[in-house]
Amino acid sequence: MAEGGRMQRIPPHTAYVGQACFKCHKSVEESASLKTCTSCRRVRYCSVQCQKDDWKAHKAFCKALRLVESDPATYDTLSRFVLNYAEHHPYHADRVNKLGEGMGVNEANLLIRRLGRPMTTVERNVVGWQARCMTCARTDSLIRMEAARNNSDITPLSSCSDCHLSFYCKPEHWQDAQRIHADEPSEDGHHTLTQCAIQRQMRLDQLFRRSIEEIPEGPSTFQWAPDRQKDQWTSLADANWESEFGVVLSESLQLDTPEAVASSRSLGPMLHCASDGLSMPMTILYGLENLNSDDTWTTKATLTIHVLGPAVEPELMKAQLFEEIMHQLPKVQTLQIIFCGPDIPPNSENWMEMETCPRCRRAGRKRRQRLYSRTYHEYALRLGSAYEVPDLAVAFNSGCSQEARDSWVGTIKHLVQRKVPTIFTAFNREEGEAEGKLFANAGATLVPALGPRKNP
Numbered sequence: 001m002a003e004g005g006r007m008q009r010i011p012p013h014t015a016y017v018g019q020a021c022f023k024c025h026k027s028v029e030e031s032a033s034l035k036t037c038t039s040c041r042r043v044r045y046c047s048v049q050c051q052k053d054d055w056k057a058h059k060a061f062c063k064a065l066r067l068v069e070s071d072p073a074t075y076d077t078l079s080r081f082v083l084n085y086a087e088h089h090p091y092h093a094d095r096v097n098k099l100g101e102g103m104g105v106n107e108a109n110l111l112i113r114r115l116g117r118p119m120t121t122v123e124r125n126v127v128g129w130q131a132r133c134m135t136c137a138r139t140d141s142l143i144r145m146e147a148a149r150n151n152s153d154i155t156p157l158s159s160c161s162d163c164h165l166s167f168y169c170k171p172e173h174w175q176d177a178q179r180i181h182a183d184e185p186s187e188d189g190h191h192t193l194t195q196c197a198i199q200r201q202m203r204l205d206q207l208f209r210r211s212i213e214e215i216p217e218g219p220s221t222f223q224w225a226p227d228r229q230k231d232q233w234t235s236l237a238d239a240n241w242e243s244e245f246g247v248v249l250s251e252s253l254q255l256d257t258p259e260a261v262a263s264s265r266s267l268g269p270m271l272h273c274a275s276d277g278l279s280m281p282m283t284i285l286y287g288l289e290n291l292n293s294d295d296t297w298t299t300k301a302t303l304t305i306h307v308l309g310p311a312v313e314p315e316l317m318k319a320q321l322f323e324e325i326m327h328q329l330p331k332v333q334t335l336q337i338i339f340c341g342p343d344i345p346p347n348s349e350n351w352m353e354m355e356t357c358p359r360c361r362r363a364g365r366k367r368r369q370r371l372y373s374r375t376y377h378e379y380a381l382r383l384g385s386a387y388e389v390p391d392l393a394v395a396f397n398s399g400c401s402q403e404a405r406d407s408w409v410g411t412i413k414h415l416v417q418r419k420v421p422t423i424f425t426a427f428n429r430e431e432g433e434a435e436g437k438l439f440a441n442a443g444a445t446l447v448p449a450l451g452p453r454k455n456p
């Protein structure tokens with residue numbers, strides 16, 4: 001725990017590339033004069049006070065960075081990973097990323113040897129997320145080493161003038177990279193946005209997250225679900241975050257007031273942060289809609305959802321976020337959620353009545369949940385004939401094709417045998433496809449609308 005009883009916060013991505021204070025995370029937008037630590041030249045601070053406050057945590061690593069950079073052998077180790085521009089046609093981002101990774105691993109090993117201990121997460125990020133040329137993988141540190149060897153001037157990396165989160169060491173190295181960066185839609189799941197656009201949004205999201213962190217005694221993460229109730233269920237087929245939540249979020253946070261406008265609390269970043277939590281209830285609704293052939297599920301008196309696996313944070317299980325399911329389904333009287341996973345702390349296993357919003361309470365609607373600290377198939381086995389197939393079983397980013405495979409095999413077998421309507425989400429396309437295969441091999445019928453495909 002840090003001062004004020006708050007958890008030590010990990011600096012945001014922007015802080016590792018000199019775009020935010022390493023201590024208080026204030027970004028260049030908020031504090032024009034970030035000063036570089038003159039000893040290691042790797043981190044920046046908005047004020048002498050912030051540097052002082054961070055010194056205890058930074059001191060040993062700062063010294064290790066300085067010593068490693070000034071050791072001539074370091075240049076020989078790391079310069080092997082710089083891509084020769086002449087061999088760089090056509091431009092290949094993956095290759096540069098691989099080289100950058102290799103350079104990072106070697107630099108980390110040198111630092112660990114100097115430190116005489118493993119690096120912390122933050123220290124690993126300082127190395128792994130540092131700015132590097134998009135074309136040749138050079139870092140500022142390597143550029144300084146080169147200049148020292150050649151007795152020449154230092155020309156630090158320049159950044160994209162739009163997002164300031166992508167870098168190049170000389171103008172020629174920006175020409176091809178710029179096309180990839182700013183013209184082509186990115187391939188990492190956000191097919192419609194360029195890397196530059198995604199990184200500009202990241203900056204806005206970061207500004208917003210910081211404005212939340214600054215509220216004394218406020219929540220450390222932003223959680224929001226609307227109070228509004230829909231009059232009737234409407235299909236999610238053509239829905240998107242803006243259409244579902246844009247107007248209510250904007251109204252509930254009074255984003256049109258002059259104060260809000262002045263404090264740069266724009267809707268986009270808030271919606272991004274809200275979508276972190278809301279994607280759970282929305283994924284459940286989307287799964288129910290696509291696994292049912294008609295709308296009778298929307299008018300059931302009791303709807304039962306089983307949430308499988310460890311990926312749901314305890315604080316989210318407490319959250320009001322699941323009430324959004326009730327607010328989208330006004331005919332449902334009771335929502336029952338069972339959380340089941342080996343990482344859930346042992347619990348009473350009785351139904352817990354959860355607090356609902358005043359309007360649901362007045363209407364006598366109920367939200368109840370139950371926690372089981374075991375795998376799903378163990379849970380089903382224990383209930384025996386009392387086990388009832390839920391309206392939906394869902395696992396969020398289970399990683400079932402990667403980790404704890406054996407225990408998931410038992411769960412998947414149960415889900416298939418009992419024909420449980422099921423939806424699994426994954427971190428990325430590869431995992432999603434691997435999980436699709438696991439299910440297909442177990443004899444499941446895959447519903448084309450649910451993929452494996454991008455979760456809308």
Ligand SMILES: [Zn+2]
Nearest residue numbers: 021024046050
């Ligand atoms: Zn600061």
Ligand SMILES: [Zn+2]
Nearest residue numbers: 037039040062
């Ligand atoms: Zn330093």
Ligand SMILES: [Zn+2]
Nearest residue numbers: 133136169173
């Ligand atoms: Zn370069």
Ligand SMILES: [Zn+2]
Nearest residue numbers: 160162163196
């Ligand atoms: Zn850019």
Ligand SMILES: [Zn+2]
Nearest residue numbers: 323356357360
């Ligand atoms: Zn409610």
